[in-house]
Amino acid sequence: MTARGYRAWIGHPARARGDVRARRRTRPVTVLAVLLLALLPVSAWSLDTDQDIVVHVQMDGQIVAVDVDCPVDAPWSVVWEVLTDYDHMTQFISNLEYSGVDDRVDTVLRVHQKGKASRGILTLRFDNVREIELVPHREIRSRLISGDLKASDFVTRIVEVGARVHIVNSGRYTPNIWVPPFIGPALIEAEIKKQFGEFRTEILRRNATVHADVTIQ
Numbered sequence: 008m009t010a011r012g013y014r015a016w017i018g019h020p021a022r023a024r025g026d027v028r029a030r031r032r033t034r035p036v037t038v039l040a041v042l043l044l045a046l047l048p049v050s051a052w053s054l055d056t057d058q059d060i061v062v063h064v065q066m067d068g069q070i071v072a073v074d075v076d077c078p079v080d081a082p083w084s085v086v087w088e089v090l091t092d093y094d095h096m097t098q099f100i101s102n103l104e105y106s107g108v109d110d111r112v113d114t115v116l117r118v119h120q121k122g123k124a125s126r127g128i129l130t131l132r133f134d135n136v137r138e139i140e141l142v143p144h145r146e147i148r149s150r151l152i153s154g155d156l157k158a159s160d161f162v163t164r165i166v167e168v169g170a171r172v173h174i175v176n177s178g179r180y181t182p183n184i185w186v187p188p189f190i191g192p193a194l195i196e197a198e199i200k201k202q203f204g205e206f207r208t209e210i211l212r213r214n215a216t217v218h219a220d221v222t223i224q
Contacts, residue, residue: 057204064192064199071186071195073161075176077203078168081214086165086172087144089210093118099209100202114141117152124198131184135159149178157181174203 061076079086089099093116096106103122110117121134135154141147144165151159161178186195 057200057207060200060203060207062196062200062203064196066186066188066192069157069186070179070181071192072179073177073195073199075174075199075203077174077176077207078171079174079207079210081172081210083144083165083167083172085214085217086174086210089206089213090147090163090165090174091141093120093139096120100205102198102202109136114143115139116141131182151180155183157183174206176203 059078063074065072093106093108097103100106102124103120105122106120107118108116109119116139117136118139119136122132124131124133133155135156136152137154137159138150138152139147140150146165147163149159149161149163159178159180161176161180163174163176166173166175186192
């Protein structure tokens with residue numbers, strides 16, 4: 008091919024159209040790569056610190072189903088104390104800006120919480136009031152009364168598996184915002200794993216404090 012012919016081939020309209028089509032085909036791949044890169048710090052953080060906390064998130068239309076199994080090396084009493092410490096929860100759960108018990112009748116509480124959960128490209132602000140029914144040292148039953156979700160029902164149980172205590176949480180909620188069906192569940196899993204990791208950190212901290220006090224005495 009002569010130099011003139013090569014220049015003509017490079018500048019040919021069909022060639023240009025081919026280049027445009029190629030660029031268009033790469034756009035979805037580029038977007039997907041950006042989303043995956045946004046997940047990398049989350050996945051790495053979770054694997055490094057909380058790999059034994061198992062979280063499963065599934066979507067059925069708009070409904071998000073969540074199952075969590077979080078092992079913890081601490082007595083039942085300390086686990087229960089932390090899980091039900093709503094008035095001080097902002098001190099150890101990072102996505103909470105406010106948490107408090109508005110009303111209490113025997114073992115039924117009305118709890119108001121608000122904050123912001125952010126993971127990668129997904130940010131969710133929440134301001135919810137829940138009815139909490141306590142079955143002392145065994146179960147925490149939570150039902151949405153009002154707030155930013157359409158519905159939410161969860162049960163948290165403290166169980167013993169072998170010689171180890173496990174926090175088992177399961178339930179379903181319906182958000183008011185659209186959740187991406189592929190990236191969304193992964194981001195939600197990472198946020199929930201982080202939250203239960205923070206619960207466990209506080210449980211272990213308090214348990215260590217109890218042991219230290221006993222030793223000093």
